[in-house]
Amino acid sequence: MLKMKKKISERTIERLSIYRRYLKEIQAQGKSRVYSHELAKVVSGTAAQVRRDLMEVGCNGCSSKGYEVESLIIEIGDLLDCSEVENVALVGVGNLGRAVLGFFSGKKENFDIVAAFDSNPDKCGRIICGRRCYHMDDLQEVFQKNRISTAILAVPVEEAEKVAKTLVEAGVRAILNFAPTHLTVNNDVFIHTLDMTMELEKTIFFSRQNLNLKEG
Amino acid sequence: MLKMKKKISERTIERLSIYRRYLKEIQAQGKSRVYSHELAKVVSGTAAQVRRDLMEVGCNGCSSKGYEVESLIIEIGDLLDCSEVENVALVGVGNLGRAVLGFFSGKKENFDIVAAFDSNPDKCGRIICGRRCYHMDDLQEVFQKNRISTAILAVPVEEAEKVAKTLVEAGVRAILNFAPTHLTVNNDVFIHTLDMTMELEKTIFFSRQNLNLKEG
DNA sequence: TTTTGGTTGTTAATTTTTTCACGTTGTGCA
DNA sequence: TGCACAACGTGAAAAAATTAACAACCAAAA
Ligand SMILES: NC(=O)c1ccc[n+]([C@@H]2O[C@H](COP(=O)([O-])OP(=O)(O)OC[C@H]3O[C@@H](n4cnc5c(N)ncnc54)[C@H](O)[C@@H]3O)[C@@H](O)[C@H]2O)c1
Ligand SMILES: NC(=O)c1ccc[n+]([C@@H]2O[C@H](COP(=O)([O-])OP(=O)(O)OC[C@H]3O[C@@H](n4cnc5c(N)ncnc54)[C@H](O)[C@@H]3O)[C@@H](O)[C@H]2O)c1
Numbered sequence: 001m002l003k004m005k006k007k008i009s010e011r012t013i014e015r016l017s018i019y020r021r022y023l024k025e026i027q028a029q030g031k032s033r034v035y036s037h038e039l040a041k042v043v044s045g046t047a048a049q050v051r052r053d054l055m056e057v058g059c060n061g062c063s064s065k066g067y068e069v070e071s072l073i074i075e076i077g078d079l080l081d082c083s084e085v086e087n088v089a090l091v092g093v094g095n096l097g098r099a100v101l102g103f104f105s106g107k108k109e110n111f112d113i114v115a116a117f118d119s120n121p122d123k124c125g126r127i128i129c130g131r132r133c134y135h136m137d138d139l140q141e142v143f144q145k146n147r148i149s150t151a152i153l154a155v156p157v158e159e160a161e162k163v164a165k166t167l168v169e170a171g172v173r174a175i176l177n178f179a180p181t182h183l184t185v186n187n188d189v190f191i192h193t194l195d196m197t198m199e200l201e202k203t204i205f206f207s208r209q210n211l212n213l214k215e216g
Numbered sequence: 217m218l219k220m221k222k223k224i225s226e227r228t229i230e231r232l233s234i235y236r237r238y239l240k241e242i243q244a245q246g247k248s249r250v251y252s253h254e255l256a257k258v259v260s261g262t263a264a265q266v267r268r269d270l271m272e273v274g275c276n277g278c279s280s281k282g283y284e285v286e287s288l289i290i291e292i293g294d295l296l297d298c299s300e301v302e303n304v305a306l307v308g309v310g311n312l313g314r315a316v317l318g319f320f321s322g323k324k325e326n327f328d329i330v331a332a333f334d335s336n337p338d339k340c341g342r343i344i345c346g347r348r349c350y351h352m353d354d355l356q357e358v359f360q361k362n363r364i365s366t367a368i369l370a371v372p373v374e375e376a377e378k379v380a381k382t383l384v385e386a387g388v389r390a391i392l393n394f395a396p397t398h399l400t401v402n403n404d405v406f407i408h409t410l411d412m413t414m415e416l417e418k419t420i421f422f423s424r425q426n427l428n429l430k431e432g
Numbered sequence: 433t434t435t436t437g438g439t440t441g442t443t444a445a446t447t448t449t450t451t452c453a454c455g456t457t458g459t460g461c462a
Numbered sequence: 463t464g465c466a467c468a469a470c471g472t473g474a475a476a477a478a479a480t481t482a483a484c485a486a487c488c489a490a491a492a
Contacts, residue, residue, distance in 0.1 A: 009449075013421055017414040021396055035469070042398045048451055051470065063457040063470050086420050095315035100412070102311050108413070111420055150420050174423030176416055180237055182258045190422040194415055196316070197324070198233040199408065200392055204302050204327055204366050205229050206406040207390030227479075251439070264481055267440065279487040280439050 012053050013080070015043045019053070020076045027069050035066040077110065086111040087148045089172075091163060092155035093118040093133055096178055100152060101129040113152070115142050119159075136163075140170045149173040157181050164191075228269050229296070231259045235269070236292045243285050251282040293326065302327040303364045305388075307379055308371035309334040309349055312394055316368060317345040329368070331358050335375075352379075356386045365389040373397050380407075 022042045026034065036047040036054070043050075054061065057075045061067040090101050093116050105113045116133040118124060124135040134142055142148070151172050155163050160179035167175060174190040177183055180198075183191050238258045242250065252263040252270070259266075270277065273291045277283040306317050309332050321329045332349040334340060340351040350358055358364070367388050371379050376395035383391060390406040393399055396414075399407050 007425070010418065010422075011449075013418050014414055017417045018398075018411065021411070021413065022398070025397075037469090041400070044398075046451065047469085048453095049449090052450080052472085055471070059471070061470050062459095064459055064468050066469070080417055080421050082420070082424060088416070088420070095318050096312075099311035099315045103412070104416070111416070150416075150423050152416070173426060174419045176419045181241075182234075182238070182260075184257070188426050190419065190426050192415065192419045192422070194410075194412075195234065195237070196319070196410075197237065198230055199410055200304070200320070200327070200366075200368070201233045201296055202226065202229050203390045203392045203406065203408045204298070204304070205296050206226075206408070207366050208298060209223070210389060210404050210406050225479075253439090262481065263439090264483095265479090267442085268480080271441070275441070277440050279441090280437085280489055282439070 008056050008079075012056055015045070015049075015053050016057065016076050016080060018043050019050070020073060020080070023069050023073050023076075027073065032069050033066045034069050034072070036061070038066075081110040085109070086150060087114045087146050088112065089114070089139075089143065089146075089148045089151045090116045090131075091118075091136075091139075091151055091153050091167065092159075093120075093123050093128055094154060094156075097152075097154035098128060100154065101131060105129055105131050111150075114146050115148065117142075119155075136166070139166060143170040143172070151175050153177045153179060155179060224272050224295075228272055231261070231266075231269050232273065232292050232296060234259050235266070236289060236296070239285050239289050239292075243289065248285050249282045250285050250288070252277070254282075297326040301325070302366060303330045303362050304328065305330070305355075305359065305362075305364045305367045306332045306347075307334075307352075307355075307367055307369050307383065308375075309336075309339050309344055310370060310372075313368075313370035314344065316370065317347060321345050321347050327366075330362050331364065333358075335371075352382070355382060359386040359388070367391050369393045369395060371395060 019039050019042065022039065023034065036050040039050045040047045051059065051061070054067070057079045060071065088111050090097055090113050093101065097116070101113055101116060113131060116128060116131050117136055117139055118133055119136045121135070123133050126133050149172055151167050153160060153163060153167070153175050157179045160177065160181050161183060164175060164177070164183045164185055168185050168189055172189065175183070175192070177191060177193040180195045182193065185191060235255050235258065238255065239250065252266040255266045256263045267275065267277070270283070270288070273295045276287065304327050306313055306329050309317065313332070317329060317332060329347060332344060332347050333352055333355055334349055335352045337351070339349050342349050365388055367383050369376060369379060369383070369391050373395045376393065376397050377399060380391060380393070380399045380401055384401050384405050388405065391399070391408070393407060393409040396411050398409065401407060
């Protein structure tokens with residue numbers, strides 16, 4: 001019988017990813033151990049919260065020496081990463097898509113953007129940031145050949161819903177969506193919409209909020 | 217005496233921004249009324265949650281007719297927006313910065329990117345996406361002249377901390393940070409770090425998680 | 433007019449998340 | 463060795479967020 005995995009909250013996953021980024025950073029600087037309160041600073045949280053998060057990955061910290069950086073990286077990886085490198089596709093090679101492609105492709109060890117897609121014939125067939133850009137017609141085939149199950153969606157908002165449907169039909173299991181719209185798709189596909197306008201509006205709001213708190 | 221504003225959670229602010237985006241969308245389509253359960257779908261939430269969020273803006277829905285789209289847009293705006301258009305600066309006009317500049321500048325009614333900055337002399341003095349790109353040396357002056365209190369930070373990660381310090385010195389009150397690093401600055405500056413790698417790792421993680429839930 | 437059906441505003445209950453608190457443990461030093 | 467210190471792991475408490483529940487209300491149909 002498969003052991004029942006307790007489900008881990010989205011918030012914890014976010015923080016684990018950030019811990020790992022920081023851990024790799026300090027590892028490169030030669031640090032081999034880290035305390036919970038150091039990790040706490042990176043996520044603007046508390047040491048207790050960090051310890052609790054790390055319990056999820058099966059903690060093995062050591063009193064008064066803290067956590068071992070290297071094994072923590074491995075353990076977080078065991079939880080977050082797939083056994084093999086995850087192949088990701090980028091759909092929509094416009095201004096944002098190109099930036100994202102350049103930023104990610106070939107840079108990460110746990111995932112990689114292996115193919116790009118666009119409906120504009122001028123962009124298809126070319127190599128962009130070291131990755132081939134295919135026409136949308138080839139999507140299904142390339143997805144299957146490369147076992148792609150995650151896509152980054154960066155097409156115009158009017159096209160997003162339609163393209164998402166295509167992706168689902170091609171067997172995608174998760175979409176990181178940059179188009180500012182809610183995508184309604186099959187239930188078991190995980191959609192994460194990253195709405196930059198919302199993020200900026202929030203930032204602006206809290207810039208004033210902070211001010212009010214100071215004054216009030 | 218100023219009335220004590222109850223503080224509103226970050227989550228609620230996020231959703232209000234998304235409700236508004238959707239409201240404007242359906243307003244353009246000619247809809248004049250909306251129900252809480254329609255808004256709920258857009259944020260993948262429940263109707264109760266929507267009604268609760270809307271209480272924060274002073275709700276004035278009507279039984280069995282729902283909410284009036286137009287007045288809801290205005291009321292959310294009263295809460296989220298400043299009295300005048302908020303002037304925002306973009307710092308770091310690279311691949312991502314250019315995409316962001318093109319996406320936002322001149323497109324929004326409640327805020328606008330009015331100036332860009334870069335340390336690369338080749339980019340300074342030019343007009344990029346309709347906005348002037350200044351040298352970093354002019355930052356303080358341009359910030360004061362344009363009453364800029366919010367900045368989007370899109371410089372390389374190694375530069376982020378240093379540039380953030382410059383921004384704080386220039387009087388910025390909030391930073392939307394795209395560099396994947398924790399910025400430690402003065403306490404009363406609101407920092408919101410948007411870590412795309414984390415967002416993608418989360419997406420990949422939950423793509424597998426969904427699968428497990430199905431199987432388990 | 434009265435009933436029916438569906439929605440809002442709001443309080444109460446529940447669930448989730450965070451924080452606290454403290455016993456335990458490893459380290460370093462006298 | 464023994465003591466002081468600081469950090470960990472974790473159950474319990476607290477806080478925050480979400481969901482449920484329901485009276486009041488409105489519109490439309492009977
Ligand atoms: N640029 C930004 O900084 C930014 C910020 C926030 C959100 N977004 C969102 O991200 C998305 C992309 O933004 P952008 O600035 O890169 O836009 P863009 O217009 O520069 O790029 C869109 C790309 O999608 C391609 N495309 C159009 N229809 C397609 C289809 N049906 N199938 C496949 N490809 C198609 C186009 O050929 C183009 O290359 C938009 O939804 C936008 O709202 C962008
Ligand atoms: N491109 C992406 O899609 C993407 C995704 C996630 C995160 N990021 C992050 O966003 C940031 C920008 O990414 P990018 O791809 O646009 O990088 P980029 O190298 O294309 O652009 C960086 C820009 O910053 C400028 N710059 C460098 N030092 C500066 C300084 N001290 N002051 C002012 N300007 C300076 C450079 O001249 C350049 O124009 C990076 O921190 C990156 O990690 C980018």
